[in-house]
Amino acid sequence: MFIDIPSELEAALIDLPLPTWELDGSFLTKSTMERYRTELTATPRFEETTATLRHALIREGGGYAVLRLGNLAKALGTGDRFRRLVTGFGAEVAAPFSPFPQWPLWKDIGVKVAKDPGKSSGIGYNAFHMDLVNASLPPDYTTLLCVRPDPLGGGLSILSDAHAAVARLSEDCRALLAESAYHYGTFSDLFGVGEEYKPFPILDGSDPGEGFVRFTAKMLARSDLSQAHAESARKLAEELVRGQVSFMLKPGDYLIVAQRRFLHGREALHGDQENIPADDRRLLLQLFLRAGSTAGSARVAGRCHR
Ligand SMILES: O=C(O)CCC(=O)C(=O)O
Ligand SMILES: [Fe+2]
DSSP states (O other), X not given: OEXXXXXXXXXXXXXXXXXXXXXXXXXXXXXXXHHHHHHHHTSTTHHHHHHHHHHHHHSTTOOEEEEEOHHHHHHHOSSHHHHHHHHXXXXXXXXXXXXXXXXXXXXXXXXXXXXXXXXTTOSSOXXXXXXXXXXSSOOSEEEEEEEEOOTXXXXXXXXXEHHHHHHTSOHHHHHHHTSSOBOOSOOOSOOSSOSBOOSBOSOOSOOTTTSOOOOBTTHHHHSOOOHHHHHHHHHHHHHHHHTOEEEOOXXXXXXXXXXXXXXXXXXXXXXXXXXXXXXXXXXXXEEEEEOSSSHHHHHHHHXXXX
16 A cells, blocks of 8 residues: 655645654653644645545555655655654654654664574564564554665565454464463563563454454564464464565655554565665664554544444
């Protein structure tokens, strides 16, 4: 689901100087959200564009969208002015926040050649997962803003409808996935995402769009699971790959993923990343969104939930 920005909106946004944002703890303040909304809704076709965006995220079978902001990135660069506009778009979906104390709001996902290649910032295949899988309240949305793609052409984004994948599994397999028998990773010092959840069930019986399919395929290689549980997790991972879509994010593309619906990951970067100067390497910026406490998400809830 790719959403282009109408040219009259682009032109207006290029001339719109949004003020610096303020944080209240790890969340964007309500007053910043209101100020951004007031400024942005005065631009032509902004509301219709964000309505399209919200619909892509909550319609049946939906759950991700890419806002194409490349012309804005070209005109403004990818510094503060551009980031304020993108934060304003994010805030129209749900409340922006940072679970990581060391990152102000946006977190850099660069390329670290020495890191576990299968993890964030690694150079390898980043298998299907949800972000903050081992938190009791993971972010409702994870969002990725592309500053620079891999200059060697790798790093396709991959997405898969988690509930559709689960629906293709046998009942026995689903019963195993509903047991509190899975764990992954460490947990410390995180804001706004509840407590550590360990062990957790992958399935909690809720409907698409409501509960999470609490899964990361990274647990297959990195967590000690019983044979039966590992086997059912492997089957889910296979179904996710069977149903995947993949695409290359271009500079200025803003990917928003509803974590209650879709899981995400990344194909390996290409070639010899060590030989790419650090300033030319792939760079994404990550921002998380919490639904339920904003006018934006209230509008979503009003239209599509009971
Ligand atoms: O590198 C990417 O495209 C995705 C990274 C990711 O999913 C993460 O850091 O959580
Ligand atoms: Fe991720």
